[in-house]
Amino acid sequence: MMFVLERRANPSFRMAIASPILAALGMMVTGFFLFSALGKDPVEVFYLFFVKPLSSTYDIGELLLKTTPLLLCGLGLAMGFRANIWNIGAEGQLTMGAIAGGGVALWFGDSDSMWAMPLMLLAGVLGGMIWAAIPAYLRTRFNTNEILVTLMLVYIAQLALSWLVHGPWRDPEGQNYPQSRGFGDAETMSVLIDGTRVTWGIVYALGLALVAWVVSQKTIAGFRMQVAGMAPAAAAYAGFSEKRNIWIALLVCGATAGLAGICEVAGPIGRLQQQISPGYGFAAIIVAWIGRLHPIGVIFGALLMSLLYLGGEAAQMGMSLPSAITGLFQGLLLFYLLAADLFITFRLKRVRPAERIDPKPVVTLKSAA
Amino acid sequence: MNPVGNATDSKPRLVLTGITKRYPSVVANDDISLSVRPGEIHAVLGENGAGKSTLMKIIYGITKPDAGTILWNGQYETITTPSQARRLGIGMVFQHFSLFETLTVWENIALALDERVSSAKLAAQITEVSEKYGLPIDPYRLVHSMSVGERQRVEIVRCLLQEPKLLIMDEPTSVLTPQAVLVLFETLRRLASEGCSILYISHKLDEIRALCDSATVLRGGRVSGTAIPKNETNESLARLMIGGELAVCSLMPRQPEEVRLELDHLSLPTADPFGTTLKEISLTVRSGEILGIAGVSGNGQKELMAALSGERLSTGPMIKLLGQPVGDLNPAKRRELGLTFVPEERLGRGAVPPMSLAYNALLTGSRKGMVQNGMIYPTVMRSFAKKVIERFKVKCGDEQSAASSLSGGNLQKYIVGRETMLEPKMMIVGQPTWGVDVGAAQLIRQALIDLRDQGVALLVISEELDELFIISDRLMVLAEGRLSPSVRPAETSIGQIGTWMSGKFNEPAGRGAAGADPLQEVA
Numbered sequence: 001m002m003f004v005l006e007r008r009a010n011p012s013f014r015m016a017i018a019s020p021i022l023a024a025l026g027m028m029v030t031g032f033f034l035f036s037a038l039g040k041d042p043v044e045v046f047y048l049f050f051v052k053p054l055s056s057t058y059d060i061g062e063l064l065l066k067t068t069p070l071l072l073c074g075l076g077l078a079m080g081f082r083a084n085i086w087n088i089g090a091e092g093q094l095t096m097g098a099i100a101g102g103g104v105a106l107w108f109g110d111s112d113s114m115w116a117m118p119l120m121l122l123a124g125v126l127g128g129m130i131w132a133a134i135p136a137y138l139r140t141r142f143n144t145n146e147i148l149v150t151l152m153l154v155y156i157a158q159l160a161l162s163w164l165v166h167g168p169w170r171d172p173e174g175q176n177y178p179q180s181r182g183f184g185d186a187e188t189m190s191v192l193i194d195g196t197r198v199t200w201g202i203v204y205a206l207g208l209a210l211v212a213w214v215v216s217q218k219t220i221a222g223f224r225m226q227v228a229g230m231a232p233a234a235a236a237y238a239g240f241s242e243k244r245n246i247w248i249a250l251l252v253c254g255a256t257a258g259l260a261g262i263c264e265v266a267g268p269i270g271r272l273q274q275q276i277s278p279g280y281g282f283a284a285i286i287v288a289w290i291g292r293l294h295p296i297g298v299i300f301g302a303l304l305m306s307l308l309y310l311g312g313e314a315a316q317m318g319m320s321l322p323s324a325i326t327g328l329f330q331g332l333l334l335f336y337l338l339a340a341d342l343f344i345t346f347r348l349k350r351v352r353p354a355e356r357i358d359p360k361p362v363v364t365l366k367s368a369a
Numbered sequence: 370m371n372p373v374g375n376a377t378d379s380k381p382r383l384v385l386t387g388i389t390k391r392y393p394s395v396v397a398n399d400d401i402s403l404s405v406r407p408g409e410i411h412a413v414l415g416e417n418g419a420g421k422s423t424l425m426k427i428i429y430g431i432t433k434p435d436a437g438t439i440l441w442n443g444q445y446e447t448i449t450t451p452s453q454a455r456r457l458g459i460g461m462v463f464q465h466f467s468l469f470e471t472l473t474v475w476e477n478i479a480l481a482l483d484e485r486v487s488s489a490k491l492a493a494q495i496t497e498v499s500e501k502y503g504l505p506i507d508p509y510r511l512v513h514s515m516s517v518g519e520r521q522r523v524e525i526v527r528c529l530l531q532e533p534k535l536l537i538m539d540e541p542t543s544v545l546t547p548q549a550v551l552v553l554f555e556t557l558r559r560l561a562s563e564g565c566s567i568l569y570i571s572h573k574l575d576e577i578r579a580l581c582d583s584a585t586v587l588r589g590g591r592v593s594g595t596a597i598p599k600n601e602t603n604e605s606l607a608r609l610m611i612g613g614e615l616a617v618c619s620l621m622p623r624q625p626e627e628v629r630l631e632l633d634h635l636s637l638p639t640a641d642p643f644g645t646t647l648k649e650i651s652l653t654v655r656s657g658e659i660l661g662i663a664g665v666s667g668n669g670q671k672e673l674m675a676a677l678s679g680e681r682l683s684t685g686p687m688i689k690l691l692g693q694p695v696g697d698l699n700p701a702k703r704r705e706l707g708l709t710f711v712p713e714e715r716l717g718r719g720a721v722p723p724m725s726l727a728y729n730a731l732l733t734g735s736r737k738g739m740v741q742n743g744m745i746y747p748t749v750m751r752s753f754a755k756k757v758i759e760r761f762k763v764k765c766g767d768e769q770s771a772a773s774s775l776s777g778g779n780l781q782k783y784i785v786g787r788e789t790m791l792e793p794k795m796m797i798v799g800q801p802t803w804g805v806d807v808g809a810a811q812l813i814r815q816a817l818i819d820l821r822d823q824g825v826a827l828l829v830i831s832e833e834l835d836e837l838f839i840i841s842d843r844l845m846v847l848a849e850g851r852l853s854p855s856v857r858p859a860e861t862s863i864g865q866i867g868t869w870m871s872g873k874f875n876e877p878a879g880r881g882a883a884g885a886d887p888l889q890e891v892a
Binding site (some may be wrong): 006007008011218219220221223226227230231233234236237238239240241 | 393678679680699700701702703704710712714717718719720721722723724728731732733735740743744745
């Protein structure tokens with residue numbers, strides 16, 4: 001008995017949907033063995049990971065709260081990935097959005113201005129866009145690799161934030177903690193559901209998912225980007241500008257990631273500090289892939305990833321597991337997803353070893369002579 | 370003297386029985402049997418997609434058959450790898466070469482050898498074998514400096530060094546000038562006279578009648594007949610091959626009108642280090658005429674296409690479309706002026722493989738009302754696609770079928786149809802019938818002629834000389850990035866065009882030795 005991989009005539013749509021589910025199962029099975037080996041009760045870990053975060057209104061609020069930045073970044077990334085533009089620096093764009101929007105908040109101080117929040121959101125969006133414009137310009141002008149540039153800009157943005165909260169924006173009454181003053185009421189996003197911390201950010205994110213769906217499916221701009229991703233030569237043949245696609249993809253992602261950044265600092269955090277994101281921008285890469293680069297899929301991807309974050313925290317506190325556990329689960333999930341994705345274009349076929357046909361004399365030839 | 374008659378005495382070298390190979394969507398080979406004797410040149414004739422290449426890959430150990438047996442010199446063999454095939458004495462020259470351009474001839478050959486040989490010894494061997502068979506090559510030359518014909522020699526010599534008992538040649542003449550074809554035929558005859566069997570894959574009937582002792586004809590993955598080509602006519606072979614009569618299309622004389630496309634000393638350095646630089650290319654195409662550009666691929670065809678479509682920009686006035694300089698305009702802007710374009714690569718350039726035919730209409734047809742205010746109008750898009758499918762008899766599920774699910778010929782019909790129905794003023798077509806079956810090729814050629822009769826200007830770049838002689842009002846030859854003078858097909862010959870294809874534009878446009886049709890000469 002042997003197995004061979006055989007290319008499918010057409011990519012399987014069913015497998016494209018099943019793949020993330022299989023990946024999640026693979027992650028859980030591996031986790032089961034891992035926790036057993038560590039001497040922890042896997043059932044308890046799974047309860048902490050996947051059930052407890054859904055067991056109360058507050059917990060569901062926390063889930064939606066963490067979903068917000070993941071969804072926003074994932075939407076922007078998915079748009080670029082569909083066009084083969086590999087922005088992996090959403091984390092940096094998120095940070096820059098937080099700096100720009102947070103800067104506006106600090107400038108308003110404790111004022112009650114009704115302009116504070118709109119301007120903060122706008123500044124956050126613009127901050128992310130400017131940060132994303134750098135790789136867009138370098139790629140279109142000098143053909144630099146956007147993977148490297150976006151990644152390096154993450155560290156620059158984080159160091160810039162660190163410098164600001166250690167230096168010029170440090171709270172004078174903050175006992176030297178590296179953080180800014182807390183934002184005033186007008187500079188903090190209002191809570192969506194009482195008894196939770198979830199803000200209006202999740203509404204913006206869901207609305208943008210809808211917009212992204214319309215853009216990607218119904219507009220010529222979305223079509224152009226899709227063609228660029230599927231068949232770059234066809235895009236060139238049709239006269240779709242590659243540069244325009246690069247600019248759109250990066251600016252859109254910069255905008256959504258920037259919005260994610262300001263929603264974080266103006267929401268649950270309430271000030272600027274050294275650490276504003278536990279790697280949402282990077283986790284959003286996985287979110288985009290789990291969501292099949294489809295805006296509606298990304299919503300589910302973001303919910304799952306958010307659950308992993310919360311579950312990881314709960315497992316740390318409840319069972320004193322190391323914090324690496326969240327990263328481990330994220331890695332397992334992506335690993336299994338990529339493996340399962342192979343079966344979208346291939347199928348596993350069982351073959352009998354060497355189909356041997358009994359030698360028999362050949363007499364049935366219609367000879368040419 | 371009948372070589373087949375002589376060969377009947379000896380035992381067959383290769384006998385295939387009941388070879389079957391199924392792919393997910395198609396049966397490529399269905400119960401194919403075939404026998405070759407030592408010293409026999411055996412043609413495997415069939416249209417594209419008839420299963421010729423699959424069968425050869427099975428013999429050469431690249432593909433494993435699902436059923437069937439291979440008898441080699443009277444022994445049953447299961448050939449699982451090309452190196453095993455080579456050890457048995459089977460050599461294959463592929464249609465697409467596998468040479469490293471940055472290496473020399475002997476280095477390329479050394480890479481394919483299963484044992485180690487010193488460079489001096491190998492070089493001497495290469496020289497000896499290549500001269501013996503009339504294929505002179507310099508073992509120390511770098512491959513990227515060689516023409517396609519010379520590269521083919523390297524491939525052949527690489528096989529000959531292993532003293533094959535059976536040589537498989539896959540469409541070897543598509544890259545050669547008519548004169549070079551004659552040289553190749555001499556080599557093959559010589560090899561056969563020494564007892565080497567040759568499997569010669571082709572769809573060119575003249576060549577097969579001139580060269581081969583016997584033929585197996587494939588159609589739709591099955592053997593549709595066997596024949597002795599010398600005793601057949603092109604018509605009878607074509608009947609076996611396509612299962613019907615060859616239709617003909619004709620070009621009624623027509624007075625061309627105003628100039629639609631003008632190239633004025635277009636020179637363009639190549640972007641690809643192994644590409645071809647275009648040198649001083651001047652031409653005009655008028656409304657209601659077809660200008661055919663002949664030449665072997667790799668002589669600037671790709672570069673000229675890119676310059677014309679706008680995928681590669683040049684300076685404005687070098688290219689004029691409807692009197693307007695467009696050299697620095699991108700493809701979209703040129704399309705707005707009335708240019709449409711059928712590229713030689715269908716999947717991946719002319720069409721987006723995973724997308725439906727309807728969305729592939731949107732690829733170039735957005736100005737036909739499919740897009741308003743940036744929003745896609747799916748109904749307009751689908752009805753356009755439906756019209757193309759209907760008018761050009763595209764065989765497919767419906768307009769929602771993925772482009773990749775169509776056969777090469779049907780996809781080409783769709784692309785030609787799409788570009789036609791965009792109502793062009795000027796249309797550029799690259800290799801219109803490459804890899805397309807005879808029926809579809811006929812329909813495509815007629816569509817191009819109809820466009821011409823409606824007053825569209827057409828420029829057709831093709832490797833198929835026969836095709837250009839049928840559909841062109843005027844012919845030019847692109848060789849080494851330069852363009853020959855233009856000539857009417859009636860006033861020239863395959864021989865002269867062949868001479869031009871090797872870059873010798875100054876040879877008298879005469880009726881001398883080179884003037885006669887080389888294939889007729891040997892037939």
